[in-house]
Amino acid sequence: MLINCSHCQSSLDVSPEHYGQTIQCPVCNGRLRIEAPDDSTGSGQNKPKRKGWEEGDHANVDALKAFLIGLGTTVVFLGLMFPLRGNIGAIFLDRGWVNWAETLLFFWGGAILVLKHIKNQHQLKAVLYNVFPPKLGDEITSANVGNFIENLYKTPATLRDSIMVNRLRKALELFETRNSNAETAAFLTAQSEMDGNRSSGSYALVKVFLWAIPILGFIGTVQGLSTAVGSLNMGDTADPEALKASLNSLTGGLGVAFDTTLLGLILSMILSFPLAAVQKKEDEMLTLVDVFCTEKLLPKLNDTGTSRRRDGLLEQAESLPAMVDVLAQAHATFLDNLNASTLQIRETAEQAARFAADNQQLTAEFQAQLNAGLASVAGQFEEARRELGQGFAADSARLGQAVDQLLATSQSELDKTFQRLADGIDGLNTGLKKLGEEQIPGGKKGFFARVLGR
Numbered sequence: 001m002l003i004n005c006s007h008c009q010s011s012l013d014v015s016p017e018h019y020g021q022t023i024q025c026p027v028c029n030g031r032l033r034i035e036a037p038d039d040s041t042g043s044g045q046n047k048p049k050r051k052g053w054e055e056g057d058h059a060n061v062d063a064l065k066a067f068l069i070g071l072g073t074t075v076v077f078l079g080l081m082f083p084l085r086g087n088i089g090a091i092f093l094d095r096g097w098v099n100w101a102e103t104l105l106f107f108w109g110g111a112i113l114v115l116k117h118i119k120n121q122h123q124l125k126a127v128l129y130n131v132f133p134p135k136l137g138d139e140i141t142s143a144n145v146g147n148f149i150e151n152l153y154k155t156p157a158t159l160r161d162s163i164m165v166n167r168l169r170k171a172l173e174l175f176e177t178r179n180s181n182a183e184t185a186a187f188l189t190a191q192s193e194m195d196g197n198r199s200s201g202s203y204a205l206v207k208v209f210l211w212a213i214p215i216l217g218f219i220g221t222v223q224g225l226s227t228a229v230g231s232l233n234m235g236d237t238a239d240p241e242a243l244k245a246s247l248n249s250l251t252g253g254l255g256v257a258f259d260t261t262l263l264g265l266i267l268s269m270i271l272s273f274p275l276a277a278v279q280k281k282e283d284e285m286l287t288l289v290d291v292f293c294t295e296k297l298l299p300k301l302n303d304t305g306t307s308r309r310r311d312g313l314l315e316q317a318e319s320l321p322a323m324v325d326v327l328a329q330a331h332a333t334f335l336d337n338l339n340a341s342t343l344q345i346r347e348t349a350e351q352a353a354r355f356a357a358d359n360q361q362l363t364a365e366f367q368a369q370l371n372a373g374l375a376s377v378a379g380q381f382e383e384a385r386r387e388l389g390q391g392f393a394a395d396s397a398r399l400g401q402a403v404d405q406l407l408a409t410s411q412s413e414l415d416k417t418f419q420r421l422a423d424g425i426d427g428l429n430t431g432l433k434k435l436g437e438e439q440i441p442g443g444k445k446g447f448f449a450r451v452l453g454r
Contacts, residue, residue, distance in 0.1 A: 059198040061115035069108075070105075070111040098260045099260055116202065125162075139301075140172070164289045195286055199283070
């Protein structure tokens with residue numbers, strides 16, 4: 001909405017979030033209060049202009065309120081530590097301002113997380129509210145979108161200021177103006193990103209505390225070590241009291257140094273657990289809102305002006321002639337598509353016939369070439385077999401002649417060998433006979449004669 005500054009008449013562009021608030025003019029720095037417009041008349045399209053309602057910050061909590069809660073809790077906690085001063089209470093009460101500051105930051109961050117948790121619970125309750133009652137219809141069109149918006153304006157005040165209700169209201173008002181599903185879906189996506197960024201930024205202060213608490217512990221460590229080193233006086237070692245006081249100051253400084261770091265680390269670790277839990281719960285709540293918009297709102301939007309139900313054509317048709325024209329046009333379109341399909345099928349059949357004829361011719365040529373090749377191979381094989389038979393017969397004859405010649409030669413040599421053997425035996429017999437006659441007495445001559453067969 002465009003307004004003019006009452007001080008310098010500069011034109012300002014304000015959004016419905018500024019309604020009921022006092023802002024500062026960026027030109028003259030003057031302060032002026034933004035009031036919601038009172039007109040409820042429509043524009044040329046008879047679209048009503050609604051006032052909306054003042055929206056609060058859905059993510060950030062009041063830092064001052066959280067500080068006061070944290071300060072009060074810190075005072076109460078330190079008061080409860082007085083009875084335990086001789087034990088654990090000394091860490092919080094006797095170690096100086098660093099531990100007090102760490103305790104304050106811890107409870108301040110805890111108060112922020114508690115307030116964030118309360119906001120998240122409020123947002124989760126709004127997610128369960130039925131914002132689309134069945135009596136309003138199954139679809140949201142340009143004709144009935146006003147009824148859905150009016151139903152949102154009737155939402156109870158405790159649930160109206162929630163992320164889901166405000167996002168739905170803005171989306172439906174955009175659909176009422178633009179009548180476009182695509183623009184509404186783009187708006188919901190952008191709104192989801194903005195809510196997510198706002199949610200992430202709301203934890204910045206707590207994350208600063210998680211960083212500052214250990215840093216304060218290190219500052220206390222340095223301070224304690226500095227105090228311990230500065231109090232160490234070894235100039236007069238003969239005085240036991242002075243030496244004792246110096247040692248007490250040294251141990252006190254070391255106690256401050258170690259206790260501040262220990263307390264800072266413990267408090268930052270304890271604070272990180274509720275921070276993660278609350279942030280996870282808020283992320284789940286934002287996811288539920290996104291799921292609701294994606295699965296329940298967008299499927300209901302219909303920017304065509306016609307029903308998407310099965311009997312929608314019958315409900316939207318104004319007269320029987322109009323339906324006949326629609327059917328005639330559909331029939332003509334069907335015939336055109338059928339003729340095109342028939343022509344395509346005929347061309348495909350002709351191509352298949354030509355392919356079959358070409359395939360048959362190629363098969364016949366291949367068969368003829370195969371038969372010719374087989375006949376040539378058979379002739380060559382028969383000729384090789386005949387040549388092999390002739391060669392084998394000639395080789396057999398030559399082999400027989402060689403064998404006969406070898407046998408004849410062998411028989412001649414064998415006869416000669418036997419003849420020489422017989423001659424040797426005769427010579428041996430003659431020698432033995434002569435030996436017997438010369439050297440053996442007459443009584444034994446007959447024995448050799450009988451042995452030699454004589």
